[in-house]
Every structure is written in structure tokens, then in C-alpha cells.
Amino acid sequence: MNKYSDKKIVWFPEKLGSFISGDVTAPIYVRIKPTNRCSHSCSWCIYRPEFADMHDTCNNKDEIPTDKLIEILVDLHEIGVKAVTFSGGGEPLLHPGIERAMEFCIGNSLNYSFITNGQNMKGMVAGLMAYASWIRVSMDYWDEESFVKSRGISGKFFTQIIQNISHMSTIKDKECDLGVNFIVTKENYRHLEEVVRLLKAIGVENVRFSPLWTKEFKEYHFLISSEVKWKIKECLTLQTDTFKVYSSYNLDHLSERPYTKCYMNQVVPVIGADLNIYTCHNGAYQPNHIIGSIKDKLFSEVWFSPETRELFNAFDPCTTCNNMQCASDNKNILIRDILDCKNDNFI
Numbered sequence: 001m002n003k004y005s006d007k008k009i010v011w012f013p014e015k016l017g018s019f020i021s022g023d024v025t026a027p028i029y030v031r032i033k034p035t036n037r038c039s040h041s042c043s044w045c046i047y048r049p050e051f052a053d054m055h056d057t058c059n060n061k062d063e064i065p066t067d068k069l070i071e072i073l074v075d076l077h078e079i080g081v082k083a084v085t086f087s088g089g090g091e092p093l094l095h096p097g098i099e100r101a102m103e104f105c106i107g108n109s110l111n112y113s114f115i116t117n118g119q120n121m122k123g124m125v126a127g128l129m130a131y132a133s134w135i136r137v138s139m140d141y142w143d144e145e146s147f148v149k150s151r152g153i154s155g156k157f158f159t160q161i162i163q164n165i166s167h168m169s170t171i172k173d174k175e176c177d178l179g180v181n182f183i184v185t186k187e188n189y190r191h192l193e194e195v196v197r198l199l200k201a202i203g204v205e206n207v208r209f210s211p212l213w214t215k216e217f218k219e220y221h222f223l224i225s226s227e228v229k230w231k232i233k234e235c236l237t238l239q240t241d242t243f244k245v246y247s248s249y250n251l252d253h254l255s256e257r258p259y260t261k262c263y264m265n266q267v268v269p270v271i272g273a274d275l276n277i278y279t280c281h282n283g284a285y286q287p288n289h290i291i292g293s294i295k296d297k298l299f300s301e302v303w304f305s306p307e308t309r310e311l312f313n314a315f316d317p318c319t320t321c322n323n324m325q326c327a328s329d330n331k332n333i334l335i336r337d338i339l340d341c342k343n344d345n346f347i
Helices: 013-021 066-079 098-107 123-129 144-151 156-171 189-201 217-222 225-236 299-303 306-314 329-339
Strands: 029-032 083-086 111-116 134-139 177-184 206-211 244-247 276-278 290-293
Touching: 013 329, 029 066, 066 098, 066 299, 083 098, 098 111, 098 123, 123 156, 134 156, 144 156, 156 177, 177 189, 189 206, 189 225, 206 225, 217 225, 225 244, 276 299, 290 299, 290 306
Parallel strands: 029 083, 083 111, 111 134, 134 177, 177 206, 206 244
Antiparallel strands: 276 290
16 A cells, blocks of 8 residues: 555545534644754755755754653644654754653554654664654665765764664564655665665665755756656566555656645644744745744644634645645645535436
């Protein structure tokens, strides 16, 4: 079954119904950025200052206090949120309360997952991560030398991360999906098959290829895209029943939105390390995407407020999100088309 399908929303008819009634209901899923600190220094990281057109207020010193992080999880669980992902901002495993956060999720049957660089995926942290719904390690390197050039830190951590991934494959719960999101760049695209063979050998269950984001996105990928797609096809031949290769290497992202209402901001909002709720992952740390602050409030107080309802009604992606990459375009278009269907028996 396709873990990355844009059509998952059809399994949640109650949320689709809320768009028709105009009610604001609890998000299905929330992404939490516990900290903006990171142990790597990737030149392409979209949270670096040179990518200020995407996350222009990101402060690498911001971090959610541990007690506040637990308060957030308690509140999300009580209002019926089904899942959370701990991601960046920075490296979520650097947060001092991440073990407590996982223990709460485990004890309260709140699905949780991670997007991580994998360096701190060891010891007690790894033991708790083993019960996550899924883990995605972000990579763009294929050996120690390429790791050093990309990540800006000692090559010894390349071996450590590979060992951490391999160990996780042996201890994780059978329901935990262990994958890698591989960022395709001009430096690594000739090594995709090499990467896939390595990851398959150490127990990774799936690899997804994604294009490097840059301000000159199409210009950057234009000269390599044909060969990249050919190499991804080669990688597909390495699939088995227990190992899958996916690709979101698509250069046809929309700079202008062909829809006037964003539905996904009510499905998967983001809580930043600055304690603001944002409409989406790409809108994080952008002032025009702030839903509200939870610095001195509960998430539920902000989410179910009249001001938030007004914001959702007024939010126009045609103006707010123009010239912005959006991972939810296809999802919003699908929801728009579903809601546009005539509700009668003549199917």
C-alpha cells in the first residue's frame, strides 16, 4: 500500500464533512518542531538564512520547553488528534525532553513519528523510537567523503548513522516503518543506485527520492532531471515485497495555486519551536502563515477560537501562497473535487 498517497484523506469522512458544514474540528495530524538546534550544517538546508524566502523568522535558538511540549501533547490527545511527527526546524532528537514526549505518546496510544538526521538515534532514545509509527532519516550522501562535504561535520558520524539505522532495523516494532528520504542534488544523482543498495542491505524498508529545494528550483534541476528519472527507474528494479522505492522527484510544482481554499491547514498544522501554530510545513516561520501563539495558551484554546475560524475562512492560497512551493497542492485539489461532487445516487 502506498505510504505516500495524496488520497489518504478519503479515509476521514468526518473531516471532509467539516469542510461542508464549516465547523472547525481537531486536526487529524500535527507536525511539531521541538527545537531549531541541529547537529549538522547542511548547505542546502531550507532553515538556513539564505533560504529566508521560505522560513524567514526561523531562529536556531528557539526550543519548546519540555513541560510545554508535554502540555501540548496532552492537549492534542484530549481533543482527538490521532498522530504527531517530531521534525525540524532543527534535529528533534536534540530536544532534552524527547524521551518524555515519546513515553507520553506510547502510554496514550498517540501515533508518533520522526524526521531525523539519525545521528542521535541510539541508546534509550532508539529504544523508544522503535515504537514509532514511522521513522524517516534524511540523507543526501552516499559515503563518508560526500557526508563531510554535505553535512559539514566529521566523517565519523557517517559510520555512526549507518550503524544507527542498521540497529534500528533489528530492534524496531514490526509496525514501525523505517525509511530514508533522500534529497537529490547535482552532487549525488549519479549515486542513487549505490545508495539504494546500501540502505536495502542495512534493513531500510523504503527510500523516497525528493528534489533539492532552491530558489532557482527548475533551473537547478533542468540539466540533471532526465538522468535522475532514468536512475530512479533503475532503482525501482531493486524493489522486493519488503523493500520499496518511491519518488516525489517532480519539477512541476505550482507557483500559482489553482484553488481558492486551503483545506490541508485544518488537517495537518504545524507547531513551531517558537510556539506559534502555522498553517503548514512550508509556511512555518512565515508571519503570514501564523494561526496563533500558544506561548501562554493551550493549542485547543487557539484552534477552536472565533479568530481561527475567521482565519480559515479568509485564508486565500492564491494570494498568501503564490510563488511558494506547496507539498499539499494535489491534496487540496483532490479535496476540492470531492466536495464539488453532486451528492445523489447516480454514480
